[in-house]
Amino acid sequence: MTSLKDHTRTGSDKVVISVDAMGGDSGPATVVAGISHSAEKNPRLHFLLHGPKDTLEALVAKRRVLDGRCEIRAADGVVSMEDKPSQVMRNGKGTSMWSTLEAVRDKEAEVAVSCGNTGALMALSMIRLRKLPGVDRPAIAILWPSRNPQGFNVMLDVGADIRADARDLLQYALMGASYARNGLDLQKPRIGLLNVGTEEHKGRAELKEAYELIGDHAEIGRFEFVGFVEGGDIPGNRCDVIVTDGFTGNVALKTGEGTASLIGELLREAFAYSPLSRLASLLALTSLRRLRKRIDPRRVNGGVFLGLNGTVVKSHGGADATGVSAAVKLAFELADSGFGDRLAARVASTAKQAQDAPQKDDDQKDSKAS
Secondary structure (H helix, E strand, O other): OHHHHHHOOOOOOOEEEEEEOOOOOOOHHHHHHHHHHHHHHOOOEEEEEEEOHHHHHHHHHOOHHHOOOEEEEEOOEOOOOOOOHHHHHHHOOOEHHHHHHHHHHOOOOOEEEEOOOHHHHHHHHHHHOOEOOOOOOOEEEEEEEOOOOOOEEEEEOOOOOOOOOHHHHHHHHHHHHHHHHHHOOOOOOEEEEEOOOOOOOOOOHHHHHHHHHHHHOHHHHOOEEEEEEOHHHOOOOOOOEEEOOHHHHHHHHHHHHHHHHHHHHHHHHHHOOOHHHHHHHHHOHHHHHHHHHHHOHHHHOOEEEEOEOOEEEEOOOOOOHHHHHHHHHHHHHHHHOOHHHHHHHHHHHHHHHHHHHHHHHHHHHHHHHO
């Protein structure tokens, strides 16, 4: 996400990130290790860390780099991966996740980061931060390594909600275009609608309806609609933004992560097969490191919740310290670029234009008829 740096503020102002210490599968020690790695690389980072005070104080005390840069907010409740979003909505107050979002709501921090339960995080985010005007269903957008010049494609939704009708998919296209325009510095992003084939007659009824809606709003949204795309286009260069429902997007995301890990394991096995292959691995060490870094899902860890009055970065639940640090880095770049405010203004404006457009078309038809 290097293009965000093109819009960064000048100066040395600190950037405060609100972090849920209790959300990950590996516990608070991994989260503290991750934010300390980020703090070592970026002196402007400061943190509000939410969770059990005694536990976090002991962990933070071991990391000198966090001295004076990490404030602990006591929150004894924990949202587990098994908790249902409906239960968390009723009983989530007092949890580390709630406290993390509250800090962004109260403008004490600029971005919230959590490795916790995705459904619960989205539910609490909608309660505490509220949806942007014109947005019916928020989405999670991720950066997918691609063959495009910018190095990444944007894909959404990847799990905020498994449902999405044609109108929702249109809103995802508008938000995805805004994300790509502001985050990847693409003036006119190319939008593709994920389907089982590229032919117009293929797919479910809502996809065919969305095809028409997205195409009709391409000019208003200042994007180019390339039509239906297939799974092979997700890492390709046919489009910059892939729009899909949360069920399909999440399956694709997990499949991609698993495939990347498999490729890494197979390469290690291949180069360890014989003395000659081990020698070959030494000769190709630089290239192998570059490849490993390129396909390592931990280094692009972090999905952004779009459509809310505040910025939330969802880290993978199984993230290690490297993954947590990558999510914090993304949060910092989003905050430092002023991305949240610019995206909110763009989404609100574009969504309003999209809502007004059908009415204007009807008015024009009525005037012609009269």
